[in-house]
Amino acid sequence: MTHPEIAATLSRSTGPLDDALAQLRQAAEALDMPDGLHEMLKVPRRELAVSIPLRRDDGSLAVYSGYRVQHNFTRGPAKGGLRYSPAVEIDEVRALAMWMTWKCALLDVPYGGAKGGVAIDPRQHSQAELERVTRRYTSEILPVIGPEVDIPAPDIGTDERTMAWIMDTFSVARGYTVTGIVTGKPVSLGGSLGRASATSRGVAHIALHAMESRGIDPAHASAAVQGFGKVGHGAARFLAEAGVKVRAVSDIDGAVYSHEGLDIARLSEHVERTGSVVGFEGAEPIDPSYLLTLDVDVLVPAAVEGVLTSENAAKVEARIVVEGANGPTTKDADTILRERDVLVVPDILANAGGVVVSYFEWVQANQAYQWSERDVNDRLEERMSRAWHDVVSRAGAHDLTFREAATEIAVERVVDAHRLRGLYP
Numbered sequence: 001m002t003h004p005e006i007a008a009t010l011s012r013s014t015g016p017l018d019d020a021l022a023q024l025r026q027a028a029e030a031l032d033m034p035d036g037l038h039e040m041l042k043v044p045r046r047e048l049a050v051s052i053p054l055r056r057d058d059g060s061l062a063v064y065s066g067y068r069v070q071h072n073f074t075r076g077p078a079k080g081g082l083r084y085s086p087a088v089e090i091d092e093v094r095a096l097a098m099w100m101t102w103k104c105a106l107l108d109v110p111y112g113g114a115k116g117g118v119a120i121d122p123r124q125h126s127q128a129e130l131e132r133v134t135r136r137y138t139s140e141i142l143p144v145i146g147p148e149v150d151i152p153a154p155d156i157g158t159d160e161r162t163m164a165w166i167m168d169t170f171s172v173a174r175g176y177t178v179t180g181i182v183t184g185k186p187v188s189l190g191g192s193l194g195r196a197s198a199t200s201r202g203v204a205h206i207a208l209h210a211m212e213s214r215g216i217d218p219a220h221a222s223a224a225v226q227g228f229g230k231v232g233h234g235a236a237r238f239l240a241e242a243g244v245k246v247r248a249v250s251d252i253d254g255a256v257y258s259h260e261g262l263d264i265a266r267l268s269e270h271v272e273r274t275g276s277v278v279g280f281e282g283a284e285p286i287d288p289s290y291l292l293t294l295d296v297d298v299l300v301p302a303a304v305e306g307v308l309t310s311e312n313a314a315k316v317e318a319r320i321v322v323e324g325a326n327g328p329t330t331k332d333a334d335t336i337l338r339e340r341d342v343l344v345v346p347d348i349l350a351n352a353g354g355v356v357v358s359y360f361e362w363v364q365a366n367q368a369y370q371w372s373e374r375d376v377n378d379r380l381e382e383r384m385s386r387a388w389h390d391v392v393s394r395a396g397a398h399d400l401t402f403r404e405a406a407t408e409i410a411v412e413r414v415v416d417a418h419r420l421r422g423l424y425p
């Protein structure tokens with residue numbers, strides 16, 4: 001697509017892209033940003049749409065759509081996850097890429113933002129089929145990725161094995177091993193200790209800061225977590241370890257509740273065995289949509305975007321929402337939650353632990369040296385706390401929501417980098 005075509009599509013956007021553009025517009029107005037620069041930041045620097053033919057195990061042929069969107073490179077190589085989900089479409093990938101730019105800037109890691117996706121349901125495919133899809137997708141986007149260009153990582157429906165296939169495909173094409181092409185890869189292939197739990201550890205760390213700011217003692221607090229994947233599972237575990245009663249969790253199949261707090265270790269074993277939280281004996285089943293409105297102190301949406309909406313935001317009982325997922329709160333819901341004095345800790349702060357340790361993984365690949373897990377975790381907490389305090393002080397000084405403050409800080413840093421670099425030619 002040409003720039004005018006992309007710009008025209010953006011003006012008709014709905015869903016997460018609409019939310020992302022509204023957040024940028026607000027920051028642009030607050031920062032008194034020139035129109036031209038605002039226009040530049042609305043539109044991704046580069047987009048690639050690819051078609052991925054797959055020879056299925058039964059010999060039939062299927063074709064899937066894949067994307068890689070690179071929103072910005074001004075502060076460094078583009079960085080962002082790769083999502084496998086039937087819901088993947090270009091506008092969603094654009095929104096997620098833009099949020100990655102802000103997240104990297106807010107946490108002050110030297111990256112721009114990107115995101116990738118394939119419109120496929122991984123649960124309907126064998127490992128062999130997923131490997132073929134991943135390798136073909138990688139080979140299609142090969143010209144636009146690289147350790148100094150754009151570095152993919154896991155997201156919904158992908159994991160460290162997916163990253164190992166990408167690394168191998170890229171390395172075979174180059175003729176030598178390139179460990180810095182992906183992050184979130186297995187530790188035995190140069191992955192970082194602590195990367196697998198980094199996002200959820202960061203979510204819990206920020207949730208504890210948020211509780212402290214509202215005078216809530218974790219030992220007497222309760223939480224509900226939507227999503228029990230890489231982010232939700234770890235967030236539930238770390239919150240429980242901090243003394244919080246995690247009363248409910250859900251996944252795509254259903255939700256479970258225990259007033260006394262779920263035994264997360266036993267629940268994990270159940271999920272390992274059965275593939276879902278549904279049927280866990282130590283809890284009662286509840287309607288998954290009910291989880292979002294439970295009377296708990298902290299709500300952690302850690303599944304997909306757009307789950308807190310104008311329909312349910314007025315019913316949210318939690319005093320704090322910590323966005324483990326990207327874009328779980330629509331802009332209408334944001335307004336309602338603000339009016340109701342619910343503290344919403346935005347995604348670009350709350351779930352940034354993953355990209356922080358991805359950065360550490362990339363640094364370790366560049367150094368060909370492995371840091372200890374304690375080193376990784378300490379540096380992660382230090383960076384997350386710094387970003388938390390930056391956001392709190394900006395929000396306090398200008399009477400902003402945490403999302404407005406976080407976005408303004410991030411956009412300002414990207415704009416500064418643009419100004420210093422100037423425009424070529």
Ligand code: NAD
Nearest residue numbers: 155156157199227228229230231251252303325326351354
């Ligand atoms: P995942 O695939 O590991 O897990 C997703 C979980 O959400 C699964 O338990 C799935 O069953 C559940 N789910 C999906 N649709 C649902 C629905 N409609 N209702 C309830 N549950 C549903 O993915 P993940 O890596 O944990 O990512 C979750 C969110 O966190 C995404 O928004 C992702 O972009 C964001 N995120 C992930 C990372 C990371 O490092 N993995 C980093 C930052 C942000």
